[in-house]
Amino acid sequence: xxxxxxxxxxxxxxxxxxxxxxxxxxxxxxxxxxxxxxxxxxxxxxxxxxxxxxxxxxxxxxxxxxxxxxxxxxxxxxxxxxxxxxxxxxxxxxxxxxxxxxxxxxxxxxxxxxxxxxxxxxxxxxxxxxxxxx
Ligand SMILES: [Zn+2]
Numbered sequence: 574x575x576x577x578x579x580x581x582x583x584x585x586x587x588x589x590x591x592x593x594x595x596x597x598x599x600x601x602x603x604x605x606x607x608x609x610x611x612x613x614x615x616x617x618x619x620x621x622x623x624x625x626x627x628x629x630x631x632x633x634x635x636x637x638x639x640x641x642x643x644x645x646x647x648x649x650x651x652x653x654x655x656x657x658x659x660x661x662x663x664x665x666x667x668x669x670x671x672x673x674x675x676x677x678x679x680x681x682x683x684x685x686x687x688x689x690x691x692x693x694x695x696x697x698x699x700x701x702x703x704x705x706x707x
Contacts, residue, residue, distance in 0.1 A: 577663055577664050577667055580663075581660045581663060585660070592631060595624065595627060595628050608620065608621050616695045617695055617704060618691050619644060619687040619688065619690050619694075621642065621694075621704045622641035622642035622704025623641075623642045625641040626638040626639075626642040626646050626704075627649075630646065630649065640704070640705065641704045643702060644686070644687060659671050659672070690702065
C-alpha cells in the first residue's frame with residue numbers, strides 16, 4: 574500500500590509541476606505539445622488547442638478555453654473526476670476497478686463525438702470550433 578501511495582503522490586507531483594509550468598508560460602510561448610497532425614496536414618485535430626485551453630482554465634478564462642478547444646474544456650471536469658477515482662481505486666485495491674464499470678458503448682460514443690468534433694472544426698461553416706481567439 575505504501576508503494577501505491579508513493580506512486581500516486583509522484584504522479585500527482587508531476588501533474589502539479591506541469592500545471593504550474595503551464596500557468597506561468599505566456600500566451601503563444603509554445604509551452605504546449607506541437608500537433609504533428611496539424612503540422613503535416615494543416616488541419617486541426619480534436620486535440621488542437623488543448624494545452625492553450627488548459628492554460629486558459631488555469632487563469633480562469635473559460636471563454637478563451639472554450640474557443641481554443643471546446644470539447645477538451647467541457648470534458649475536463651469529467652476526466653478529472655475519472656482520474657481521481659482511478660487513483661483512489663489504485664491506492665485502495667491496487668488495480669483499476671473504475672474502468673471496469675464504464676460501458677464500452679459510452680467510450681465509443683465519446684470517441685465518435687471527438688472524431689466528429691475534429692472533422693467539424695475544419696469545415697468553414699464551423700470555423701468557430703477552430704482553436705482561435707478573436
Ligand atoms: Zn491537433
